[in-house]
Amino acid sequence: MSTERALIDALRALATSPAARGLADDAAVLELGGERLVLTLDTLLEAVHFLPDDPPQDVAWKLVAVNASDLAAKGAQPLGCLYSHALGETRWDHAFLEGLGEACRHFALPLLGGDTVRMPEGAPRSFSLTALGRGPTATSVPSRTMARPGDAIWVSGTIGDSGLGLDLLLGKTQAPCGPEADWLKTRYRRPMPDTRLGPALAPLVHAMMDVSDGLMVDLSRLAEASGAGAQLALERVPLSNAYRAVAGHDLAARLKAATAGDDYTLLFTAPPTHSARIRTIANEHDTPLAKIGTITPTTGLTLHFEGAPMPLPERLGYEH
Ligand SMILES: Nc1ncnc2c1ncn2[C@@H]1O[C@H](COP(=O)(O)OP(=O)(O)O)[C@@H](O)[C@H]1O
Ligand SMILES: Cc1ncc(C[n+]2csc(CCOP(=O)(O)OP(=O)(O)O)c2C)c(N)n1
Ligand SMILES: [Mg+2]
Incomplete structure (x- = not known):
């Protein structure tokens, strides 16, 4: 089975845009005229990132929080998010949306759009979120690659x-x-x-x-x-x-x-x-x-x- 590290190493050959930062960073950084758009995507998978009996509001909170954390690490101000939902039980899904609303407000990441799918019966729940932020322009967008001896x-x-x-x-x-x-x-x-x-x-x-x-x-x-x-x-x-x-x-x-x-x-x-x-x-x-x-x-x-x-x-x- 592939490991995460081996797959990302193989993906580097596809991600040649400078905005991809060599897939060696927490987020992509697109230069748009004078502005810098910072983009990050993280997925939460049941039994891998959260427990099956975690409250749905908390699962949604975690989904927004982990992406907000990547934006923060790039010094970016949150702009908004897109999210993908795997349909489940109605009550669970509605409780999830309650948590999503709360977290989007807390982390200043208004929901801009997304996607909804139905998974096969018995599949674990899975949610992805893309967060967009405005990177610093007066200084560089911090990366993982710039540490220097003596720091x-x-x-x-x-x-x-x-x-x-x-x-x-x-x-x-x-x-x-x-x-x-x-x-x-x-x-x-x-x-x-x-x-x-x-x-x-x-x-x-x-x-x-x-x-x-x-x-x-x-x-x-x-x-x-x-x-x-x-x-x-x-x-x-x-x-x-x-x-x-x-x-x-x-x-x-x-x-x-x-x-x-x-x-x-x-x-x-x-x-x-x-x-x-x-x-x-x-x-x-x-x-x-x-x-x-x-x-x-x-x-x-x-x-x-x-x-x-x-x-x-x-x-x-x-x-x-
Ligand atoms: N399936 C994928 N396609 C393209 N890039 C990926 C994929 N999976 C991971 N990456 C990239 O690899 C780098 C490391 O990913 P990851 O360890 O998930 O970062 P983070 O901990 O910040 O979420 C990031 O630049 C991420 O965008
Ligand atoms: C049920 C459960 N088991 C184990 C963990 C521990 N765990 C799962 S993924 C992870 C690391 C973060 O997830 P990843 O998908 O690597 O996030 P990224 O680094 O991409 O932000 C940790 C510590 C957990 N959160 N939940
Ligand atoms: Mg990630």
Whole structure:
């Protein structure tokens, strides 16, 4: 069976337009006169991206949120979206639309059109959404490829919450019922990308992407795309209080968080001289921004925990 990576490598031969950015980025960027149209498409598949008994409103929310997250990573202002719906039970579908309306308003992505199909009986539910945004014009549209040796590596928000929420929902991790467990499950079902942060950071960053497959795998992709390496300080991976309460904050908990995925936070690199300005943006947006490592001239991802080098885990994140 093909893997995602092998297929995208093969598709590169077809995607030769400069707007495709070598299929090495979160979104395409079409230059239109003086404007830049940023385009991204993500699909959610039942049992792969969401659970069959997740509330339909939350599935719709996640569909819009994951695409809004890709726009934010390109510093783009949301313009609108197109979405494809696989018909199911009427009540489920209507509840889904309720969530879709709510999410389109929240992420400022008005619905512009789409497509509707009926899947064969018993097929898993599947939804796709294309989001359109207006990219920055005064500065370049941040890509995954522009990290430079010596850059500081930053991540927004907290890492691992959604993955732990999924473990709780699947009964893979036990925790007493309570506000922490509920909050983590909500992080899985309703990701909350901070979409104002991306445009604010765009003028200061060298490279930027969102964390969807896992902090480690996404950082290794950003470094590889930039022809560089990355050194990650595991003790600096930002963990929420709820995450710490349920899974702790030791090395194992940090490795778990940094490989879980579904975070939809921003991963970016910037010259160390921009650190103070980046911290000001964090304060203005009331979002934590953590400096978690450094871009290195030698390729590959290297891990440290409290100063000591650590071997890479077998799995760096989620891969289709
Ligand atoms: N079927 C496809 N056809 C064309 N491009 C694709 C396809 N699947 C993935 N890509 C491209 O490959 C790159 C990586 O995809 P992906 O890992 O899904 O990015 P993201 O995590 O930002 O959604 C992106 O540029 C995306 O547009
Ligand atoms: C039921 C279920 N099992 C496992 C996961 C974990 N998971 C599935 S896909 C994925 C990565 C993100 O999905 P992908 O399609 O790769 O999004 P993209 O990187 O294209 O934005 C993760 C962490 C999940 N979200 N739901
Ligand atoms: Mg994708």
